[in-house]
Amino acid sequence: MTTFLGMPTTAPRGVGNLRGDEPFPAAARKALGNAQLRRNLGHATTTIRAKSGAVIGELPDWQELRTAGSALKADTMARLPELLVQLEEKVTAAGGVVHWAADANEANRIVTELVQATGHDRVIKVKSMATQEIGLNEALEAAGIEPVETDLAELIVQLGHDKPSHILVPAIHRNRAEIREIFLREMPGVDPALTDEPVILAGAARRYLRETFLSTKVAVSGANFAIAETGTLAVLESEGNGRMCLTLPETLITVMGIEKLVPTWQDLEVFLQLLPRASTGERMNPYTSMWTGVTPGDGPQNFHLVLLDNGRSAVLADEVGRQALHCIRCSACLNVCPVYERTGGHAYGSVYPGPIGAVLSPQLTGVEDNASLPYASSLCGACFDACPVKIDIPSILVHLRNEVPHPRAEQAVMASAAYTMDHPKLYAAAQHAAKLSRFSGRRLPPPFNGWTASRDLPEPPPETFRDWWAKR
Amino acid sequence: MRIALFVTCLADTMFPAAAKATVRLLERLGHEVVFPAGQTCCGQMHINTGYQKDALPLVRRHVRTFAPYDVVVAPSGSCVGSVRHQHAMVARAAGDEGLAARAEDVAGRTYELSELLVDVLGVEDVGAYYPHRVTYHPTCHSLRMIRVGDKPQRLLRHVRGLELVELPAAEQCCGFGGTFALKNADTSTAMLADKMRHVLGTGAEVCTAGDSSCLMHIGGGLSRLDAGVRTVHLAEILAATEAA
Amino acid sequence: MSSKDLMLGRIRAALGDTAPPAGIPRDYRGDRVADLDLLVHRLEDYRAVVHRGVPIAETVAALAPAPLVVPPGIDPAWLPDGVKVLPDEGLSADTLAVAGGVLTAATVAVAETGTIVLDGSPDQGRRIISLLPDLHICVVRADQVVASVPEALTRLDPGRPLTWISGPSATSDIELNRVEGVHGPRRLHVILTEALS
Numbered sequence: 068m069t070t071f072l073g074m075p076t077t078a079p080r081g082v083g084n085l086r087g088d089e090p091f092p093a094a095a096r097k098a099l100g101n102a103q104l105r106r107n108l109g110h111a112t113t114t115i116r117a118k119s120g121a122v123i124g125e126l127p128d129w130q131e132l133r134t135a136g137s138a139l140k141a142d143t144m145a146r147l148p149e150l151l152v153q154l155e156e157k158v159t160a161a162g163g164v165v166h167w168a169a170d171a172n173e174a175n176r177i178v179t180e181l182v183q184a185t186g187h188d189r190v191i192k193v194k195s196m197a198t199q200e201i202g203l204n205e206a207l208e209a210a211g212i213e214p215v216e217t218d219l220a221e222l223i224v225q226l227g228h229d230k231p232s233h234i235l236v237p238a239i240h241r242n243r244a245e246i247r248e249i250f251l252r253e254m255p256g257v258d259p260a261l262t263d264e265p266v267i268l269a270g271a272a273r274r275y276l277r278e279t280f281l282s283t284k285v286a287v288s289g290a291n292f293a294i295a296e297t298g299t300l301a302v303l304e305s306e307g308n309g310r311m312c313l314t315l316p317e318t319l320i321t322v323m324g325i326e327k328l329v330p331t332w333q334d335l336e337v338f339l340q341l342l343p344r345a346s347t348g349e350r351m352n353p354y355t356s357m358w359t360g361v362t363p364g365d366g367p368q369n370f371h372l373v374l375l376d377n378g379r380s381a382v383l384a385d386e387v388g389r390q391a392l393h394c395i396r397c398s399a400c401l402n403v404c405p406v407y408e409r410t411g412g413h414a415y416g417s418v419y420p421g422p423i424g425a426v427l428s429p430q431l432t433g434v435e436d437n438a439s440l441p442y443a444s445s446l447c448g449a450c451f452d453a454c455p456v457k458i459d460i461p462s463i464l465v466h467l468r469n470e471v472p473h474p475r476a477e478q479a480v481m482a483s484a485a486y487t488m489d490h491p492k493l494y495a496a497a498q499h500a501a502k503l504s505r506f507s508g509r510r511l512p513p514p515f516n517g518w519t520a521s522r523d524l525p526e527p528p529p530e531t532f533r534d535w536w537a538k539r
Numbered sequence: 540m541r542i543a544l545f546v547t548c549l550a551d552t553m554f555p556a557a558a559k560a561t562v563r564l565l566e567r568l569g570h571e572v573v574f575p576a577g578q579t580c581c582g583q584m585h586i587n588t589g590y591q592k593d594a595l596p597l598v599r600r601h602v603r604t605f606a607p608y609d610v611v612v613a614p615s616g617s618c619v620g621s622v623r624h625q626h627a628m629v630a631r632a633a634g635d636e637g638l639a640a641r642a643e644d645v646a647g648r649t650y651e652l653s654e655l656l657v658d659v660l661g662v663e664d665v666g667a668y669y670p671h672r673v674t675y676h677p678t679c680h681s682l683r684m685i686r687v688g689d690k691p692q693r694l695l696r697h698v699r700g701l702e703l704v705e706l707p708a709a710e711q712c713c714g715f716g717g718t719f720a721l722k723n724a725d726t727s728t729a730m731l732a733d734k735m736r737h738v739l740g741t742g743a744e745v746c747t748a749g750d751s752s753c754l755m756h757i758g759g760g761l762s763r764l765d766a767g768v769r770t771v772h773l774a775e776i777l778a779a780t781e782a783a
Numbered sequence: 784m785s786s787k788d789l790m791l792g793r794i795r796a797a798l799g800d801t802a803p804p805a806g807i808p809r810d811y812r813g814d815r816v817a818d819l820d821l822l823v824h825r826l827e828d829y830r831a832v833v834h835r836g837v838p839i840a841e842t843v844a845a846l847a848p849a850p851l852v853v854p855p856g857i858d859p860a861w862l863p864d865g866v867k868v869l870p871d872e873g874l875s876a877d878t879l880a881v882a883g884g885v886l887t888a889a890t891v892a893v894a895e896t897g898t899i900v901l902d903g904s905p906d907q908g909r910r911i912i913s914l915l916p917d918l919h920i921c922v923v924r925a926d927q928v929v930a931s932v933p934e935a936l937t938r939l940d941p942g943r944p945l946t947w948i949s950g951p952s953a954t955s956d957i958e959l960n961r962v963e964g965v966h967g968p969r970r971l972h973v974i975l976t977e978a979l980s
Contacts (some may be wrong), residue, residue: 307967
């Protein structure tokens, strides 16, 4: 195959957090055995499903909003080159500096050099999937720069030397008692009388980060939306840590996947109604910050925007799979997924877990690097119904299963089954052979032992339907 | 009405009782049932496991077999879902637009059993008698792929002697998912455990659904536990009468 | 080749001859009349305290924040006697962090979501002043209230720094339940007044 520079390219290996250490079934097996994890996930996802369902039910035009959101994203993707150039022009005209990063390594280098140029060695961060994806924290630490995560859940993960397990609430796998333990163990200066009441835990995070907010001169953020028409960036958050990062420092560096674009200012009317209700189950999240370049006398006076590809162009090249780029990172699909609810996010290996992760991660890395993820779904379809921009995740999963390298033995079985089923006489003979083998009972050989580990097979019937029909 | 039965390979081979019940029920309601002999499998297992190319001849066979019939019925939401949402896709992916168009045509005339009864035949009381405490599991593909809604429950509510009890968290997947149950057996089992807990909590003696595949899964788990709850296909309940 | 050219080339190659959709179906609601009662309900539902049809200065005085930070363009009639006022003329973060409260106007309020929006106008000030003090008192006029998000966007200038506020600082990060009181102001009071005549 000839390659040329302009060919869509997947995310490079050896950097970032898109690939797990083991296949999904093996990682899931460990998670399933963790009773505390199962309880925490069950409780949290049940809570958020109820909250989200209630506020979505308040909008009589929810389906119309979903339809508009889906079309807007399709439009954005089809016009991505012109919209990106337009965004760059608008941000530049408003006093910002735009950088283009083809992959994780380039983005990490750009951000590290920007921080180094300020002369500071600490950055405050507002939760960002893109910077987790590229492993920015690891890159900054390697350069002697301390990244401080300021989102409460990210802080819990960082202090607990843990990994995020959810797009919206990275510490969803921890309950209040575990969070209290982590704070008591790892948070300098914490009140030893700390209780596990959520409001007390939130207060502890407030006190712990206050001085850091007031004294840190550089911030790194992601972006929920970027408006091509105006050059405006938007960050939706709850706690006010985002406002701190976007307002207090002298320098702000925003890292954004190229798919986060929205064509026009008014188009936000769709996404600002969809995202909070689908994600935290709120009519509106407590704080949304929007800024366009630099505002003299208000907020950071140096603004850098890093536009990240890192495999997105490869996703875009797949006509079926490209709608995974429509994702607005609400995590509704995680919250309704029966697989995610039981395994949690770590089993997926990538920073993007759950149904959307199962279609996004393999496409960003190339399916061979995440070959088990397209199968990490029973195709129940709950994710498609929950998605606020109507991404047909089950269809993408099925599509990607065709691209995955298949085990040789499985290929042979499938080919022979298809051949048999295309020949009715062979098919009828196979039905009788199955019956004669008395394939029933409690234990079967591989690969069917997965079935009989926990379920019986039915007794084969005395005759098939077609035999019965033939005798009528 | 002359109705072609798309029996599905699973019902044909493992659960003929559901298929025979479908025939008995429709004949009792005064319709003629025919069984096109060339049918085998719709190819869903191949398609959902990533063997779309292997499924192409099965799609072609299915379309050829059922093209001559005005109305096709299957006792499976999942197989009807595959016919409706996947056959044309498989044909298009193979560049066969003619087949895709014929597949869409057949799909438009193919119904899941509860759809056929309520939407096409306009009947909710099929004259059945089934004196048991029953809970209904809406299978994922019935619910979210072909959207049968509450048609199965409407049919069940008209069955004399039947006590219908609501299944908690009914809309959650039982964990079958075709080859998912083999490739991710542990996760599938964890999902099944919750489904069984909910079924047992209803105190029902029978768990019913419109798909033999999901019932095989739930029933296999219940059997392993010797839980004393049976799984019975919706068609078998609707076909039961005082006489039978 | 620059990274910009490389990326744009890759995206164009990926898209091929993909055409955008023929149009965006916008069948959702818009152009509706605001319901002030709904705004009050939604603000209170997310733990903001609403004062309606009351004298502004007296209400501010009763909350007794000292010192009270105000933006440079604040309406002097809103300021109570006897409360120490700190006009923002470039106050430091450390000073703001220990202030008793901040009083601002707003640009727009959204009834359906219980949201107020500040845009950095002289009566709303720099973003930092409504962030660091623990109490935010915000005066909203009835004619600034719109029904929902679409109407709000048409009234806002994207060129200005915008802060959308829906209740006090909160988090859902512990077991996905909302609890108030993290980094932003832990108390939000909204004074809803008559429209400008």
